[in-house]
Amino acid sequence: MQTPGEIRHHLNRGAVAARRDDEAGLAETADWLASATAREMLRIDYYSRQFRFEEPALGQAKDWWLTDAVPVVAALASMHQDGHLRERAVRELCGMAGAVSDRALAVRVSDHVPVIRELAEREVLRRTALEQAQQIVPLLQRIVGRGWGSEVFARYLRVLVEAHDEASVWACLRDSEDLEVRRSAFRRGFESGLLGVADAVRLLPRERDQVVRRQLIRVIAEGATPEVIVEALLRGRSAESRVLGLVKLTAAQLDPVDVERLLVDRSVLVRAWARRRWQEMGRDPVVVYAAVARSAAGSVVRARAYVGLAETGAQLDRAEIVELAQGADLPLKKIGLSLLRGKALASETSFLLREMTCDDSRVARLAGEVLSSSPQLWSVADLAVLKDSADPVLQRRGWWLHRSLGGWEQVIADLELPEAWDRLVLPMYVLPTDAQWHRISDLLGTLSLGSHQVSEIEFAAGRSV
Template sequence: MLTPSQIRDRLARGAAAAVEGDRPVLDETASWLTAVTARELVRIDQEARRFSFEGPALGKSQAWTSEVLASPSPVVAVLAGMHTDGHVRERAVRSLVTSFDALSDRALAVRVGDHVGVVRELALREVLRRRTLDNAAHVVPVLRRFEQRGRGSGALARYLHALVGEHGEADVWARLRSSADHDLRRAAFRHSFDSGLLGLPDAVALLAGERDQVVRRRLIGVVADSATPDVIAGVLLRDRAAESRTLALVKLTAEQLDPAEVERLLVDSSVLTRLWARRRWQEMGRDPAVLYATRARSAANPIMRARAYIGLAETGTAIERQEVLGLVRSADLPLQKVGLSLLKDHAAAEDVPLLFQAVAGDHSRVARLAGEVLAAHLRLWSPTDLAPLKAAEDPALRSRAWWIHRLRGGWEAVIAGLELLHDPDPRVAASGRQSEPPMYLLPTAAQQHRIAELLATVPIGPDRRRSIAFAAGLPDPGQYS
């Protein structure tokens, strides 16, 4: 999405090209205005007419002569239709009446919301004449933007009424459901189900191939609310979306569910799906903890074992500390990650070397999990333990060290930020986020000494150095200016 100044720059270039007959720039402008969404096109129109001390974005109205508007390039009239001068917009609409491309359809639809009555009526009259389904694909997304406004609010209903009278409701809404405009497509699906144009068989057929999450949610709701238990089980329980699987478990009772399906969902990737699967499993008279324990210690693939361990923890079952450490040491990444997640509440001092080894490993996600365990047990280690990582040749390892150091908070976070700015790799140093000095807390003598060392050479502004020195209680903070 472009900023207002970028929009004004593009419009100014287009206006200059219209006056000078610069065809390449006009083609570029036409491609831009054709490609933007209806929402963005209305925003561009508003920006074109917004007051600016620099003058109108599209130049003075005197420049938009009859000769300029007679250009064979329709985008010239499209640009003129956005001018602040109502007379220029009126002449532009009269010119657009003779153009029948997609951009002209959209530009006329935008003027249906014009604040000048003559311009608005001219545009609406022409839009109502453009009633092919291709026209509708261009016009309706724009008219929807005026539904909640005073001007042009009734245009959409009139246009849809004319379309339906000519093509029939089924064909019109089928075309709108295929629109590239997300807002319109979603509204078209909503209307189609509410009006009975689409029903349960359509929802079942469309769900597997639908990618828009909003439309998918509508299809899922139709299946869950209207289908028989066997259809819900067949369509939703194995759907790729966790929302579908969870809703199926909510809708179906334990008697309506196949135990094999519930057993599969006990180790689902979704937390909510696992929760409802456990409820149904218990209603079947079975203990989920027993199944989780069996799966976790089986020869199943590592991902399924890891999910079983997560499920076992979710049941509140205690897992032996040595078993958790065995997972952390595992060569299988999913088991290593789940081991670190389980260790977070039970780490001990003897685990610190293992955790730092994980931080220095090849996998960033494992390193982050290990760092979170260290952050949860600050008393088990000190910043000096990070020295080997901070001296590593790999910039990624040094970045991890600064991040973990900063997790200690307080003045240690400030020290970590200052140290990061001294990193020899400019990319690492630039990634730093300078922490604010803590209020009502003075650093220790050792921390003050380290802060003084770092402030002497840190590449930040003198005001920032002085404020840190003052907050840290350093003698003569003015020397760091």
């Protein structure tokens, strides 16, 4: 989305190019107007007429010459703040063809001047070719929420359907590059019966827009046979489709092979519903998870099996968890570290601090979470390996772990990191220990904090005079 300054810059360049008859500049402006989204086009129109600036973005009306003008010049003039110039520009646009002309006229159906609005609406309702509709409909649909011109969209759809058949119109709009138009076209297609379950099954594998995909999934789930739901949803790419397939089908309608595969799905919700259906089949998901976790399957699948065991509440041997956490296989290492939270021993502190220095940020974060969940295993002095590093990434990891102690240790950690000074949160109703206050005093003596901030720290610590 372009900023107001960028929009005014483009408009000003276009106006200069129009005055100088600069073909290259006008071609660039025409490409800009043709490629703008419907929302951007309406923003361009809005900022072209702002009165807050001494010089209008499009210059003075007397500088515009519309005789034998090309479409881009008339389009720019149609957005000028001078109503007489806009009216002349709209009359010129009525005799022009092309995307720039179509879009400029569609914008003007919301003009506050009645004669301009009526001229633009009359011409827009004449432009019923499907390629013209691709340019006009996105703008008219966005204008629906406005005052002037809000009723033109419904009128335009009626004349489009009269000029073509309804199926052709909505098929064309389903190919629109505008997401809002495309989504509403799919919704209208299913509501009117132009599209059905077979169409949804055919379109779903190639669909990339999440909103449309959700429509297709819902149609299949509500109207397809169990066999189609299994093939289109349960074995689909989308986690949402797999969940809905499990929700719509009963245990009796499901193949155990499909459900067993979904027990180790990447989606938490899919795994939860797969466990429910598996139990309804009279089977124990823990058995499956244990077998897969200790099998020769890929590390990603095994890691999901360990996650499934944790989700079922099954108890894992601590030695097995440590073996995973200390292993070289990354997916299994990550799940091992996540399962080690609250179960680490003091002897594993050095290993965990070493993991916090690794290049994989996810592993480092998980190791830090294990340490922060067991603060009794380490001291602030142990963090020197991180905080004294020349690498700012490691310094911030050390700061984060120190800060996790909370209270006055959090204040000390924030004082030690200059970029964290503005986030100081002073503890209430608790005083620092002598050792903590000594460290805070040393830091205050070397930092360039304001006197007011220093006074606040001293007062909260009960050390103010």
